[in-house]
Amino acid sequence: MTGDTARSLWPAARPPAAPDRFAWDLGSVAELPVVRAEVRAHLAAPELSDLRDRLVLALDEMASNALRHGGGQVRASVRPLADAWLIEVRDGAPGTPPSPAVGRDPSEGGLGLYLIAELATDHGWYVTAGAKHVWAVLAP
16 A cells, blocks of 8 residues: 555545534543543443444544644544444644554554544544544444
8 A cells, every 4th residue: 555545545524513422631541441441331232332342442543543643632532423423533733644554564553544444434634723633433
């Protein structure tokens, strides 16, 4: 995969509108186990088990990327849509778009953005004053 192909995997686009539901201000990856546990607790219904697992995985990947590479204050949120859930993560690196790894040995990591793109029905990123927002929509 070339760099151009990888960049097109994460298009510049805004997410669908959704009310706030669950949100976390994060300072380090050490806080992510609490976030994962809260998502699991809030979406505990048995019929949501597959979706819940995918939401937790995608949120964890997106938030850890923001914390490791984004800089600044990181805010992660999970919001309900009519028939899906929106995950959005904001960081302080508006000049650094999501960049899926290119030419890297899979054993070295860096495949999270590809995984999220596969799990999501829609995804993208956009910039506001001083912040980058990366988002993904996951449906049951």
